[in-house]
Amino acid sequence: MNKGEFGSYGAIGDSRGFDREPGFGITGGGYGQPGYQGSGTSEISETVEQCTNNIIKINSNSSALEKTLRQIGTSSDTPALRTRIHNTQQATNSIVNKTARFMKDLANMARGATRQQKFQVDRLKSDFESTVKGYSSVQKKVADN
Incomplete structure (x- = not known):
């Protein structure tokens, strides 16, 4: 058909x-x-989408850092590897800070939002907190090496 x-x-x-x-x-x-x-509240939708994308990037960068950490102390451990780890951390820190600002904005926008949007913002906040906690754990591993 x-x-x-x-x-x-x-x-x-x-x-x-x-x-x-x-x-x-x-x-x-x-x-x-x-x-x-x-939905008529495109600002909330766009900010939620940006935060979601940033959370995905943070998780991806955390995974990449964990993978590269396994190479430290091996024959693959080079200055270029250390630079890549450093650059990934800097980029991820920037994304975390930007997303934290977006989350604050979302909290303010959610005051006049629908019940569904408030639930979405609360879920996103929880996901972000969990992601930052995981990234923080990876950062501690990097600092130990």
Whole structure:
């Protein structure tokens, strides 16, 4: 069955050419953000998305640091490796600080938000705290080497 095969009533997409996935709103497009829900509070949505992306970056950098830490004290331990560790830490520290500022902004925005958005912000805060705790643990390992 092709998209729109049954006319406007049978079309899966909407008139703007976006596809709908059950339970996930409109995919693709919308303020240039994939999966944008169009809730009317785009500032909260954009900040939540930025924080989510930053949390992913922090976790990724933490994993990369742990992997490179295993190379310290081996034949792969070079000044370039130490520089890469240092640069990754600096970049991650910057992301953590930026995300902490975003989280403060979100806390202020959430005062007038919907119940669902408040829940989303609370969940994000918890995820961020957990991520920072894990990254802090990795930083201690780096400092010990």
